Amino acid sequence: MTRELWKGNEAIAEASVRAGLEAYFGYPITPQTEVLEYLSRRMPELGRTFVQAESELGAINMVYGAACTGVRVMSSSSSPGVSLMMEGISYIAGTEIPAVLINVMRGGPGLGNIAPSQGDYNQAVRGGGHGDYQPIVLAPASVQEAIDLTVLSFDLAERYRSICMVILDGSVGQMMEPAQMPEMQPVQRKDWEWATNAKMGKRERRVLTSIYLDPIQEEKLNLRLIQRWKQIQANEVRYKEYFLDDAEFVIVGFGTAGRVALSAVRTARQRGIKVGLLRPITVSPFPHEVIDQLAGRVEAFLVTEMNSGQMLEDVRLAVKGRVPVEFYGRMGGVVPFTEEILHEIERITTSKLSLDENPRDAWFERMMSSR
Amino acid sequence: MTTTAPENLVYDRPEGFTDTPTHYCPGCTHGVAHRLVAEVLEEMGVLDKTIGVAPVGCAVFAYNYFDTDFVEAPHGRAPAMATGIKRVLPDRIVFTYQGDGDLASIGMGEIVHAAARGENLTVIFINNANYGMTGGQMAPTTLPGMKTTSSPNGRDVETQGYPIRMAEMLSTLDGAGYVVRRSLHDPKNIRLAKKAIRLAFETQARGLGFSMVELLSTCPTNWGMTPVNSLKFVEEHMVPAFPLGDYKVAAGIAQIKI
Numbered sequence: 001m002t003r004e005l006w007k008g009n010e011a012i013a014e015a016s017v018r019a020g021l022e023a024y025f026g027y028p029i030t031p032q033t034e035v036l037e038y039l040s041r042r043m044p045e046l047g048r049t050f051v052q053a054e055s056e057l058g059a060i061n062m063v064y065g066a067a068c069t070g071v072r073v074m075s076s077s078s079s080p081g082v083s084l085m086m087e088g089i090s091y092i093a094g095t096e097i098p099a100v101l102i103n104v105m106r107g108g109p110g111l112g113n114i115a116p117s118q119g120d121y122n123q124a125v126r127g128g129g130h131g132d133y134q135p136i137v138l139a140p141a142s143v144q145e146a147i148d149l150t151v152l153s154f155d156l157a158e159r160y161r162s163i164c165m166v167i168l169d170g171s172v173g174q175m176m177e178p179a180q181m182p183e184m185q186p187v188q189r190k191d192w193e194w195a196t197n198a199k200m201g202k203r204e205r206r207v208l209t210s211i212y213l214d215p216i217q218e219e220k221l222n223l224r225l226i227q228r229w230k231q232i233q234a235n236e237v238r239y240k241e242y243f244l245d246d247a248e249f250v251i252v253g254f255g256t257a258g259r260v261a262l263s264a265v266r267t268a269r270q271r272g273i274k275v276g277l278l279r280p281i282t283v284s285p286f287p288h289e290v291i292d293q294l295a296g297r298v299e300a301f302l303v304t305e306m307n308s309g310q311m312l313e314d315v316r317l318a319v320k321g322r323v324p325v326e327f328y329g330r331m332g333g334v335v336p337f338t339e340e341i342l343h344e345i346e347r348i349t350t351s352k353l354s355l356d357e358n359p360r361d362a363w364f365e366r367m368m369s370s371r
Numbered sequence: 372m373t374t375t376a377p378e379n380l381v382y383d384r385p386e387g388f389t390d391t392p393t394h395y396c397p398g399c400t401h402g403v404a405h406r407l408v409a410e411v412l413e414e415m416g417v418l419d420k421t422i423g424v425a426p427v428g429c430a431v432f433a434y435n436y437f438d439t440d441f442v443e444a445p446h447g448r449a450p451a452m453a454t455g456i457k458r459v460l461p462d463r464i465v466f467t468y469q470g471d472g473d474l475a476s477i478g479m480g481e482i483v484h485a486a487a488r489g490e491n492l493t494v495i496f497i498n499n500a501n502y503g504m505t506g507g508q509m510a511p512t513t514l515p516g517m518k519t520t521s522s523p524n525g526r527d528v529e530t531q532g533y534p535i536r537m538a539e540m541l542s543t544l545d546g547a548g549y550v551v552r553r554s555l556h557d558p559k560n561i562r563l564a565k566k567a568i569r570l571a572f573e574t575q576a577r578g579l580g581f582s583m584v585e586l587l588s589t590c591p592t593n594w595g596m597t598p599v600n601s602l603k604f605v606e607e608h609m610v611p612a613f614p615l616g617d618y619k620v621a622a623g624i625a626q627i628k629i
Contacts, residue, residue: 023459049458053451054484061448061481065424065455068442073455091445196440196456198420198463207434209425209443 003178008143008168009034011179012076012102015150017042020185022071023049025062027081030114031170032104035076048187056081060088060101067092067099068208070195072154072187076102078170079120080111082128089163090129094210094221097194098157101165102150104173107333115333116169118255121310124167125284132222134229135163136236137284141259143177149281151182156236160228161194167283169256169306171335229285238281239290243269247276249349250294252315253304254280256335261304264341275345283311291318300324302348304341307331309360316359324353327363385409387418391435398591398598400555401429401497405436407565408468408495411572412439421464422456424449426478428470429503447478450485453492464575466493472502475511475535482541486581489546493571494583496537498613499590507593511535514612519593534612538585542618548580550619554587556605560615569629579623587613 006014013035016024024043026036036052043050049066053059059075066073077085082103092099105120107113124137136156140146149166157164191197196208212218242262244250253261258279265277278294280287295301300323303312309327316325328344330336384390387409395401412418421439425431427446434441444452449467457465474482474496485492501519502508508521512534516525538552549571553564564586571582587609589601596604 023455025455051454051458051488054480057448058451058454058481058484061445061451062455062458064444064448065442065452066459067455068452069422069456069459071459073459087445088448095442196422196442197460198422198440199418201419205438205440207441207443209434209441211431211443 003180005176006143006147006179006181007034007176008146008173009104010038011143011147012150012166012173013038013042014181015147016074016100016154017046018182018184019151019154020072020187021048021074021154022187022189023066023073024075025051025053025059025066025073026075027053027056027059027077029078029081031106031173032076032078032102034173035102056084057087060085063099064088064092064095067097068095068195069197070190070192074100074102076104078104078106079108079117082120082123086129089135090127090131090133091210092163093127093129093133093135093225094131095208096161096225097208098161099163100153100157101163103165103167105167105169107331113333114170116171116256116306116335117331117333118169118257118306118310119331120167121283121305121307124165125286133225134284135165136160136232136282137165137167138281139254139283140166140168140172141255141279143172143175144179146172147179147181160232162228162232167255171256233285236282237285237287237289239287240279240281242277242279244276244278244294246274248274248299249276249302249345250298251275251277251302251304251341251345252280252291252311253277254283254311257304257306260336260338261341263338264345267338267342268345273345273349275349280311286314288314288318291315295319295322298323300326300348300353302326302328302344303359304336304344305329306335309363312360321355324355325359326353327359329363385413387413387438388436389438393436394432395429396592398589398601400586400588403555403561404495404497404586404588405433407561407568408466409437411565411569412464414569415572415576417464417572417576420462421466422460424453424456424465424467426467426469426473428473430468430470430497431504433468447473447476448481449473449478450481450490450492450494454485454488454490457490457492461491464493464572466495466572468495469497470503471496471498471500471510471512475537482537483544486541486544486547486583489548489580491575491578491580493575495568496583496585497588498537498585499588500609501590501593503590503593507590512613514608536613538583538618541583546581547583547619548621549574549582549624551617552585552587552613552615554605554610554615556587556589556602566629570624570627573627573629574624577623577627579621585613
């Protein structure tokens with residue numbers, strides 16, 4: 001198939017259609033609105049369901065209802081809208097049903113702005129809603145990856161009866177790149193053994209709920225969710241490695257921050273600096289194992305994010321204090337330039353780094369003293 | 372039709388019920404409302420293709436009692452969940468069963484927009500003027516001056532506002548096909564309520580848009596009254612505040628003969 005020029009948000013919308021999306025429920029919010037707009041035309045054209053909901057609360061609960069019937073269903077939003085959806089996401093997790101959610105992240109907290117950000121990392125990977133659960137979270141860094149991960153998200157959601165979130169910052173949603181769409185998959189309405197799609201003379205009645213009034217039963221659900229999460233951790237960790245074979249220094253960055261870091265790594269390599277990049281694709285489950293292994297043989301890590309150091313904590317957990325972990329972040333919708341990362345690479349490769357220093361505190365001091 | 376039922380059988384569990392005894396308080400009209408819904412679904416022969424949506428509130432366990440598929444919604448979101456189900460399975464019968472805190476307070480957005488979109492689903496709305504499950508707090512439907520655990524001196528309209536009349540409000544929306552209010556305080560009104568529930572489900576079965584039956588109900592436990600006095604309270608105080616009647620009956624529905 002040929003490559004075509006696709007805008008990130010529209011590419012995600014078309015990719016979901018080709019993955020067999022049967023129903024979409026959404027609400028306008030910049031910078032993801034093109035997903036909603038595209039599907040408002042595309043879904044009815046194919047005889048599938050599109051509803052513009054009254055709010056993100058409405059949208060996620062329409063997703064919840066449709067997901068209970070076992071069809072492929074999705075919503076998309078951006079940071080403040082995703083916050084509103086957290087109630088429904090927790091219920092979906094507690095009900096153990098599959099659903100896909102796209103978060104085109106913007107600057108925050110609060111109303112923030114509509115510029116690209118990765119500030120929702122913690123909200124996404126830690127669950128965000130109330131109660132004990134962990135969602136699968138995928139982080140694309142290009143339009144092509146956004147397409148591929150959107151398709152994958154439906155398979156993962158169904159395989160593990162889980163929420164699968166795709167988090168991308170606004171720049172991936174808004175930019176246009178050449179990309180290849182997958183073939184159109186036929187809509188496959190699977191008759192899941194749990195779906196509440198009415199008895200229809202074929203079976204006993206079914207109930208889907210997230211309430212377990214007996215604490216022992218609730219704990220059984222909690223244990224079941226952890227058991228499923230262990231399978232996800234064992235089977236679904238995904239990441240990309242760049243120049244890691246002989247690397248003495250490793251940058252860890254996801255999404256656009258990882259992509260900018262790659263440009264910096266390439267330039268540094270031309271200058272003879274032995275630096276590589278690890279770009280997590282699944283930020284949940286997090287690629288702890290590969291970082292654990294790298295920590296045994298490299299001199300230091302540099303974590304780059306478009307937030308105040310949220311994934312940093314996961315990297316530090318994997319490194320376990322064996323080598324220094326440094327941090328560089330931009331916030332509020334600011335995207336770092338390649339030169340800024342390059343400058344950080346030069347700093348960590350030429351100065352004496354401390355194991356005791358808190359990388360976030362040190363970064364904050366550098367940020368404050370440079371202005 | 373041949374049956375083996377004894378000739379003198381005048382009352383039995385409808386087929387639409389499971390064998391589970393309900394958890395409702397003695398004298399509460401939830402049981403009556405449940406039974407009417409179960410009888411109607413059975414009489415229409417649609418139990419097999421029905422999916423119910425339970426609310427958060429006293430009816431949170433409604434899914435234990437109806438012999439149909441059921442899901443349990445977050446507080447107030449039942450109309451949104453029902454929308455999701457009905458849109459992907461339009462040939463099924465989908466209904467929500469909601470209380471007044473659920474529907475008229477936290478779920479106001481969801482119910483208004485489900486009606487405005489003309490979602491082809493049925494809502495059974497239990498109005499008992501308080502939050503039952505959490506122990507009798509003030510609801511949007513609490514009458515002026517009525518004492519609850521969160522309006523201990525009686526609902527003061529100056530600071531706590533006025534009751535909301537949902538049937539009247541929703542009937543102004545073009546998407547609403549059938550919106551009526553009935554009461555469960557005596558046998559005559561219970562029969563009228565059943566007829567209305569039937570018409571609401573017939574509205575859905577015919578694809579004529581959003582349908583809702585508001586049912587004035589009792590809450591003897593939280594009202595601190597005997598069951599009999601609760602029924603009197605509905606008749607004497609709630610019916611005047613929430614007048615019974617047909618607020619919206621679309622032309623196509625008025626012609627339905629049942």
